Amino acid sequence: MTTFPKATSRRILVVGDAMIDRYVYGEVTRISPEAPVPVLLTRESTVRAGGAANVAANIAAMGGTCELLAAVGDDDQHRELAGLLAIPGLTTDLVVGRTGVTTEKTRIVSGRQHQIARVDRESRVDPETLAELERRFGLALDRVGMVVLSDYGKGVLEPIARLIALARARGVPVLVDPKIAGAERYRGTHVLKPNGAEYRLLFGACPEADLPAHALAAIRAHGIDHLVLTNGPAGMITVSADGRVRRHPTRALEVYDVSGAGDTVLAALAVALGAGEELDRAVDLANLAAGIAVSHAGTYVVTARDIAERLGRSEGGSEPPGIPALMTLEATLSRVQRCRATGGRVVFTNGCFDILHPGHVRMLRAARAEGDLLVVGLNSDASVARLKGPERPVNTLADRAEVLAALATVDCVVGFEEDTPRALVARIEPDVLVKGGDYAGGDIVGADIVRARGGRVVTTAFHAGHSSTATMGRIRA
Missing domain, CATH: 3.40.1190.20 (Ribokinase)
Known part of the structure; x- marks a missing residue:
C-alpha cells in the first residue's frame, strides 16, 4: 500500500x-561583557x-x-x-x-539548529x-x-x-x-x-x-x-x-x-x-x-x-502515485503555499546536478537547514547543453530529478527551460535563496528579488575537489 x-x-x-511555539532565530558571534552568556543578534522569528x-x-x-x-x-x-x-x-x-x-x-536558536535557551x-x-x-x-x-x-x-x-x-x-x-x-x-x-x-x-x-x-x-x-x-x-x-x-x-x-x-x-x-x-x-x-x-x-x-x-x-515505487519526482510549477507552488500557511520558511536553490557528488549533497544539506521546505530548480536538458556544451547532460532531466528527489533533504524538484532560474525565483518568492560557495553574492541570480521581499541570500561553504566536470575528465582519462 x-x-x-x-x-x-x-x-x-x-x-x-x-x-504557542515561538522561535527566535539569529547568530551568536560574541559573549556578553555583562555575564558569561552568548549574545544573539536576532534575524527573524516564527510562531x-x-x-x-x-x-x-x-x-x-x-x-x-x-x-x-x-x-x-x-x-x-x-x-x-x-x-x-x-x-x-x-x-x-x-x-x-x-x-x-x-x-x-x-x-532561542543560533543559526537554524542550535537551540541555546528556552x-x-x-x-x-x-x-x-x-x-x-x-x-x-x-x-x-x-x-x-x-x-x-x-x-x-x-x-x-x-x-x-x-x-x-x-x-x-x-x-x-x-x-x-x-x-x-x-x-x-x-x-x-x-x-x-x-x-x-x-x-x-x-x-x-x-x-x-x-x-x-x-x-x-x-x-x-x-x-x-x-x-x-x-x-x-x-x-x-x-x-x-x-x-x-x-x-x-x-x-x-x-x-x-x-x-x-x-x-x-x-x-x-x-x-x-x-x-x-x-x-x-x-x-x-x-x-x-x-x-x-x-x-x-x-x-x-x-x-x-x-x-x-x-x-x-x-515502499519500492520509483515515484509516488500522482506525485512525480519532477513536480510541475503548480504543484510546487501548492507545497510552498501549504508551508507558509503553517508558518514555515521556503528555501530555494538551483543547478544542473548532472553527476551528483558530495559537494552537491553538502550544499543541499546546508540549504535544507535554512528552512522548512527546500525547492530545487533543475535546468532542462536543453538548458544544460547551452551552458555546459553539447556532450551534456550525461543524465536526463527525469533521471536527475529522481536522484535529487530521493534525498531526504529535498522536498520539491521543479524544472526550468531558461538558462537562469530568475523567472522561477520570481514565482516561488523564497524566503531564503542558497547557492554554493563558488558564487559571489553579486553573481547569484534572483538575489535582488529575494532581498526586495525581506528574504536572505546565503552562500554555503565551498568544497574543493568536487565537480561534475572534473568527474567527467577523470572518466575520459
Whole structure:
C-alpha cells in the first residue's frame, strides 16, 4: 500500500494542553561583557501551534476532521493561537479562563539548529475552567468518533481519568499521550503512547529483553488495549492486551529538530485508526510521519501529501502515485503555499546536478537547514547543453530529478527551460535563496528579488575537489 489512508467523516476530538511555539532565530558571534552568556543578534522569528494544538493541526493536514478543546488565558497569545488554527478541517473550542495565561514556549536558536535557551510562560488552570472544559467534553462526545488526549502536564488534563471513563462508557475510543505519573489514571485507554521516559514513570524500569512481557502485564493490569512505545532512534514497539508484540524500526531520515515529533505520531495514529487501518499499519504510518517531522527545523505540520510522497519512495515505487519526482510549477507552488500557511520558511536553490557528488549533497544539506521546505530548480536538458556544451547532460532531466528527489533533504524538484532560474525565483518568492560557495553574492541570480521581499541570500561553504566536470575528465582519462 503506497498511499496514506483516506480520512473518513469520523470527527476526532483533541483535548489537552494547547500552546504557542515561538522561535527566535539569529547568530551568536560574541559573549556578553555583562555575564558569561552568548549574545544573539536576532534575524527573524516564527510562531507555530504547539502541544495539543499541533496535534490538531497535524490531524487536519493529514486529511482528518478535527475539533480542538483546550483551555487558554484571556490574552493576546490565545488570540494569536486561534489565528494559527484557522485552517480547513479544524474547528476550535477554546475555554477562556478568568485567571491564568496561554502557555507559550519561546526557543532561542543560533543559526537554524542550535537551540541555546528556552523561555516558558505558563500557569495552572483554575477549577472553574476545568469544570467547564469537562462539561463541553461530555457534549462533544455526541458528535465525535474518537478522542485524542494530549497531555503536556500543564493542568488541562487533571481530570483525565474521568474523561477516559466517560468516553469509554459512550463507546468512543481514546488515544492518550501521557505525561503524569500514576498508571491508574489511564485505565480504559484504547491506545497509550508513552516515550521511554514516560513508560518508566508509569510502569517502572525493566531490562530491554523483558520489556514486551513487562509491558503486557502492565497494560492488562490497567485495562489498556494497546501500548505504542516510542523510543527515538530505536523506533517503536506495539504491545496489545491479546499478547501481540511488534517492533517498528525507525525510518532513516536526517534529524534536524525533534520538537513536536510525538504530536505527529499521535496525529497520524488517530487519522489512520479512524480510517480503519489495523494498529500495526497505523504505527508504521505514524513512524514514517515522525521521520518527516524531525527532518524539518522547528515544529512542523506533516501533510497527507508529505506522507504519500515518502511512502512512494520507501515502499519500492520509483515515484509516488500522482506525485512525480519532477513536480510541475503548480504543484510546487501548492507545497510552498501549504508551508507558509503553517508558518514555515521556503528555501530555494538551483543547478544542473548532472553527476551528483558530495559537494552537491553538502550544499543541499546546508540549504535544507535554512528552512522548512527546500525547492530545487533543475535546468532542462536543453538548458544544460547551452551552458555546459553539447556532450551534456550525461543524465536526463527525469533521471536527475529522481536522484535529487530521493534525498531526504529535498522536498520539491521543479524544472526550468531558461538558462537562469530568475523567472522561477520570481514565482516561488523564497524566503531564503542558497547557492554554493563558488558564487559571489553579486553573481547569484534572483538575489535582488529575494532581498526586495525581506528574504536572505546565503552562500554555503565551498568544497574543493568536487565537480561534475572534473568527474567527467577523470572518466575520459
